[in-house]
Amino acid sequence: MTDVLDLVDVSLVRDGKKLLSAITWRVAEGERWVVVGPNGAGKTTLLQIAGGNLHPSSGTATILGETLGRVDVFELRPRIGLTSAAVDQRLGRTARVRDAVLTASYGQLGRWREKYDNVDTSRADDLLAWWGMEGFSDRTYGTLSSGERKRVLIARALMTDPELLLLDEPAAGLDLAGREDLVRRLANHAADPNSPVTILVTHHVEEIPPGFTHVLMLRQGGIVAAGPVPLTLTAENLSACFNMQLAVESAGGRYYARGL
Numbered sequence: 001m002t003d004v005l006d007l008v009d010v011s012l013v014r015d016g017k018k019l020l021s022a023i024t025w026r027v028a029e030g031e032r033w034v035v036v037g038p039n040g041a042g043k044t045t046l047l048q049i050a051g052g053n054l055h056p057s058s059g060t061a062t063i064l065g066e067t068l069g070r071v072d073v074f075e076l077r078p079r080i081g082l083t084s085a086a087v088d089q090r091l092g093r094t095a096r097v098r099d100a101v102l103t104a105s106y107g108q109l110g111r112w113r114e115k116y117d118n119v120d121t122s123r124a125d126d127l128l129a130w131w132g133m134e135g136f137s138d139r140t141y142g143t144l145s146s147g148e149r150k151r152v153l154i155a156r157a158l159m160t161d162p163e164l165l166l167l168d169e170p171a172a173g174l175d176l177a178g179r180e181d182l183v184r185r186l187a188n189h190a191a192d193p194n195s196p197v198t199i200l201v202t203h204h205v206e207e208i209p210p211g212f213t214h215v216l217m218l219r220q221g222g223i224v225a226a227g228p229v230p231l232t233l234t235a236e237n238l239s240a241c242f243n244m245q246l247a248v249e250s251a252g253g254r255y256y257a258r259g260l
């Protein structure tokens with residue numbers, strides 16, 4: 001199988017601080033990964049490299065067969081969908097929800113004179129409907145609840161039909177019902193063989209949707225463990241990752257952690 005992401009000995013230094021060190025990580029076609037780790041572990045930084053938005057200080061990062069430093073990232077980025085708090089903040093609050101999704105086609109954050117044809121418009125509406133946002137297309141983005149915005153962001157990230165989808169804390173700030181709704185939708189997404197390879201960052205094992213196949217645990221910029229979820233998401237690994245004694249249980253394809 002072709003690797004969608006191939007990081008070899010990747011390190012990243014900023015302001016003299018090593019944010020990532022010696023990361024070797026392969027993500028293959030068909031896989032769905034969760035990246036777990038405490039605050040400041042380097043999860044967002046790692047996702048920025050996977051999205052072609054940051055270059056490693058050393059090591060090689062090959063994304064969709066293209067090695068950073070040897071590829072025009074402006075050609076690579078449309079092949080990658082990304083949701084993050086930063087994308088949310090850059091989207092105009094007065095933009096129509098449909099436009100917030102459509103503008104992804106041109107890598108734009110606001111609608112600016114581009115002409116979209118009916119195919120694009122109906123794709124945007126279909127994606128919004130798939131993520132439970134049917135009927136919201138003409139609302140303005142700023143009037144949505146945070147849960148609704150998260151779902152619009154995912155629809156937007158999928159607009160370009162990406163080969164790699166990166167979701168940075170998509171459930172952050174959601175209430176219990178909102179989180180459960182999103183986890184269910186992400187489980188459906190994971191089960192769909194047509195869905196792109198997906199990497200989801202979270203702090204909470206409770207947010208791992210059933211059907212996500214692999215987990216990478218990060219601590220202080222380094223990998224604690226990586227591999228298939230059932231084998232890797234152990235109490236021992238999770239305790240090492242969060243530096244506290246934790247128990248992990250699973251039920252119905254979901255995972256739950258608690259301190260001991």
Ligand SMILES: Nc1ncnc2c1ncn2[C@@H]1O[C@H](COP(=O)(O)OP(=O)(O)OP(=O)(O)O)[C@@H](O)[C@H]1O
Binds near residue numbers: 043045046
């Ligand atoms: N430009 C920078 N210069 C120096 N340090 C930075 C820079 N950007 C990020 N950091 C630091 O790098 C570390 C990793 O940050 P990152 O946002 O990747 O962590 P994270 O695991 O996503 O954290 P969180 O769960 O809190 O979002 C943090 O300690 C952060 O303060």
